Amino acid sequence: MRKILLSIAVFGLMSVSAAAQADPGDFIEPIMPPQSINLGMVDLGKKLYFDPRLSKSGFISCNSCHNLSMGGTDNLPTSIGDKWNQGPINAPTVLNSSLNLAQFWDGRAADLKAQAGGPIANPGEMGFTHTLAIGVLESIPAYVREFKQVFGKDKIDIDQVTLAIAEFEKTLVTPNSRFDEYLLGKKDALSADEMAGYQLFEESGCVACHNGAAIGGNSFQKMGVVEPYKTKSSADGRVAVTGKDADRFNFKVPTLRNVEMTYPYFHDGAANTLPEAVDTMARVQLGKKFTREENTKIVAFLKTLTGDQPNFTLPILPPSSDTTPRPTPFSK
Amino acid sequence: MRKILLSIAVFGLMSVSAAAQADPGDFIEPIMPPQSINLGMVDLGKKLYFDPRLSKSGFISCNSCHNLSMGGTDNLPTSIGDKWNQGPINAPTVLNSSLNLAQFWDGRAADLKAQAGGPIANPGEMGFTHTLAIGVLESIPAYVREFKQVFGKDKIDIDQVTLAIAEFEKTLVTPNSRFDEYLLGKKDALSADEMAGYQLFEESGCVACHNGAAIGGNSFQKMGVVEPYKTKSSADGRVAVTGKDADRFNFKVPTLRNVEMTYPYFHDGAANTLPEAVDTMARVQLGKKFTREENTKIVAFLKTLTGDQPNFTLPILPPSSDTTPRPTPFSK
Numbered sequence: 001m002r003k004i005l006l007s008i009a010v011f012g013l014m015s016v017s018a019a020a021q022a023d024p025g026d027f028i029e030p031i032m033p034p035q036s037i038n039l040g041m042v043d044l045g046k047k048l049y050f051d052p053r054l055s056k057s058g059f060i061s062c063n064s065c066h067n068l069s070m071g072g073t074d075n076l077p078t079s080i081g082d083k084w085n086q087g088p089i090n091a092p093t094v095l096n097s098s099l100n101l102a103q104f105w106d107g108r109a110a111d112l113k114a115q116a117g118g119p120i121a122n123p124g125e126m127g128f129t130h131t132l133a134i135g136v137l138e139s140i141p142a143y144v145r146e147f148k149q150v151f152g153k154d155k156i157d158i159d160q161v162t163l164a165i166a167e168f169e170k171t172l173v174t175p176n177s178r179f180d181e182y183l184l185g186k187k188d189a190l191s192a193d194e195m196a197g198y199q200l201f202e203e204s205g206c207v208a209c210h211n212g213a214a215i216g217g218n219s220f221q222k223m224g225v226v227e228p229y230k231t232k233s234s235a236d237g238r239v240a241v242t243g244k245d246a247d248r249f250n251f252k253v254p255t256l257r258n259v260e261m262t263y264p265y266f267h268d269g270a271a272n273t274l275p276e277a278v279d280t281m282a283r284v285q286l287g288k289k290f291t292r293e294e295n296t297k298i299v300a301f302l303k304t305l306t307g308d309q310p311n312f313t314l315p316i317l318p319p320s321s322d323t324t325p326r327p328t329p330f331s332k
Numbered sequence: 333m334r335k336i337l338l339s340i341a342v343f344g345l346m347s348v349s350a351a352a353q354a355d356p357g358d359f360i361e362p363i364m365p366p367q368s369i370n371l372g373m374v375d376l377g378k379k380l381y382f383d384p385r386l387s388k389s390g391f392i393s394c395n396s397c398h399n400l401s402m403g404g405t406d407n408l409p410t411s412i413g414d415k416w417n418q419g420p421i422n423a424p425t426v427l428n429s430s431l432n433l434a435q436f437w438d439g440r441a442a443d444l445k446a447q448a449g450g451p452i453a454n455p456g457e458m459g460f461t462h463t464l465a466i467g468v469l470e471s472i473p474a475y476v477r478e479f480k481q482v483f484g485k486d487k488i489d490i491d492q493v494t495l496a497i498a499e500f501e502k503t504l505v506t507p508n509s510r511f512d513e514y515l516l517g518k519k520d521a522l523s524a525d526e527m528a529g530y531q532l533f534e535e536s537g538c539v540a541c542h543n544g545a546a547i548g549g550n551s552f553q554k555m556g557v558v559e560p561y562k563t564k565s566s567a568d569g570r571v572a573v574t575g576k577d578a579d580r581f582n583f584k585v586p587t588l589r590n591v592e593m594t595y596p597y598f599h600d601g602a603a604n605t606l607p608e609a610v611d612t613m614a615r616v617q618l619g620k621k622f623t624r625e626e627n628t629k630i631v632a633f634l635k636t637l638t639g640d641q642p643n644f645t646l647p648i649l650p651p652s653s654d655t656t657p658r659p660t661p662f663s664k
Contacts, residue, residue: 050401059412064391069382069649076659080391084416086662261651264658273654309648316641317401319593322605326596327408330418 027202029213030180031096031257031307034170040150045168047146047315048161054133055126057082058327062119062165066094068310071261072172077269082127083329089235090269093262095310096255098170099214105251105267107220108241112166117158130158136325137161142318174258174307182304190304197301200294205286214255215305223249223267226287229280233268260303274299359534361545362512363428363589363639366502372482377500379478379647380493386465387458389414390659394451394497398426400642403593404504409601414459415661421567422601425594427642428587430502431546437583437599439552440573444498449490462490468657469493474650506590506639514636522636529633532626537618546587547637555581555599558619561612565600592635606631 103115238247404427435447
């Protein structure tokens with residue numbers, strides 16, 4: 001409980017009961033469209049995001065596991081990587097990930113740029129190396145020209161690649177959810193049940209961790225505050241980054257934006273549905289048991305958090321040249 | 333050689349030398365935009381084409397192997413299927429596939445609708461069953477509504493699914509290549525080298541099989557007419573469909589539209605580059621050896637066949653419901 005209270009304290013020195021009466025804007029802010037975007041870099045980053053040639057197999061791109069047709073996730077408990085490797089943890093959504101205080105469940109990457117290089121070189125994900133990926137890009141004339149146009153340099157390097165992908169990802173915010181319409185003044189944007197669900201969400205303490213523009217993503221919290229969370233996952237959480245035992249089973253609080261689309265839930269992907277996720281959260285984080293009716297209302301509120309999904313033309317990738325190294329999906 | 337001459341005969345009772353002097357329109361026609369398209373069905377089919385929930389794993393969609401960012405192919409010699417299964421044959425491009433006389437390399441599917449159901453239920457591709465796929469779709473309210481809107485029926489069935497996917501695929505034609513501009517009257521659309529390459533393509537007999545609007549796709553021909561084609565592939569070709577020994581190693585002639593993007597080449601994906609593919613074709617189909625200069629010119633011509641690539645907004649897929657059966661990527 002201490003962590004939750006601390007978190008509340010940070011968020012305005014209010015108690016949970018005060019929170020319930022506060023203006024919602026105090027806890028949850030609407031998502032704003034991205035600012036200061038480099039459009040040339042976005043266009044390049046979009047191509048790279050969809051390009052499976054950044055993987056050893058030529059089959060897996062960023063979009064394979066953070067699928068922009070599916071809420072920026074793969075909708076699988078854990079992801080499928082090179083040679084059908086079963087990943088250790090649920091793929092978090094890329095949507096609104098620019099709002100996170102850090103990237104990955106354990107926050108081991110400081111920002112999107114630092115994150116983007118990880119999966120490319122992870123043997124269980126895209127299975128490639130940065131050097132080989134750069135070699136592929138350098139062999140494709142249209143990429144060479146586009147990198148030069150965007151970065152003004154003669155050589156492509158991994159910093160340019162991850163910077164471009166990160167710039168594209170910064171555009172993947174999802175404003176204009178019905179709840180944001182409500183926050184911005186359209187007081188009838190939510191139905192009575194949805195409003196009641198929002199009140200429960202606030203009063204019960206969910207908002208202690210799920211707050212800010214992303215309704216999450218801005219703190220690390222222990223999974224299982226009141227009651228231990230039982231899981232088959234071996235993920236240790238933030239302790240893997242800090243080495244501090246106090247950070248064991250601490251995970252980045254996931255965003256609740258577009259949560260209707262980002263099933264299954266939790267770092268182990270063990271909860272298939274929103275009613276199940278709400279029930280488990282109430283039990284292990286808050287020591288509460290919602291009635292079926294309360295659960296339904298909270299879920300109704302959560303479904304108002306679905307915003308504008310990515311809206312762009314499918315990128316067309318420049319073809320490989322005769323000298324481009326070919327993918328090796330079936331070799332070691 | 334008999335097959336080539338026969339093919340020429342069918343195509344206007346002209347000899348190869350007459351062909352060289354003929355109006356190019358006699359052999360190759362420009363691609364026309366699709367007509368009589370059902371737009372509601374296209375929108376639905378586009379979603380289904382991108383939906384990995386039609387696979388057992390929840391990871392593989394039509395677009396995985398016929399990637400519309402990459403010339404409608406996966407740019408791999410043979411495809412990756414469920415559990416990283418190595419497919420037996422090169423994935424043909426879906427672009428302009430509506431122009432093919434039949435689908436698959438051996439023509440075992442009469443049309444796009446008949447083709448679309450195959451990979452879903454193939455254990456080495458999407459690994460699912462039609463019944464399970466329909467169960468998934470029936471559990472997703474937004475799909476239920478959209479199918480009802482498009483087909484006017486209360487139940488979804490596999491015929492509707494494959495019909496919608498086929499209707500979407502009919503839109504995947506690629507008009508407005510530079511060569512089509514030439515055919516339609518822009519006489520300076522091609523450079524001198526590209527024109528010379530086109531002349532060589534005609535005079536050498538390539539056009540005997542690669543003709544029509546798709547510059548291929550309209551006949552089955554033996555792979556290795558003059559000289560046996562050496563391959564590690566065990567694919568038998570059209571004999572698997574007809575049972576006739578004369579059809580052994582007969583394959584559907586692939587389209588040359590967008591051939592710059594559809595590497596690697598041949599049914600076994602053994603040729604990585606266009607110069608290599610042209611060289612091999614000349615040797616085993618025509619008994620010819622092009623000089624390096626001739627090869628370069630033919631390749632330059634082939635690169636004028638890249639037309640307008642698919643141009644549409646990335647589809648957003650309706651989320652699963654609480655009752656949607658979940659994918660099982662790691663179970664048997």
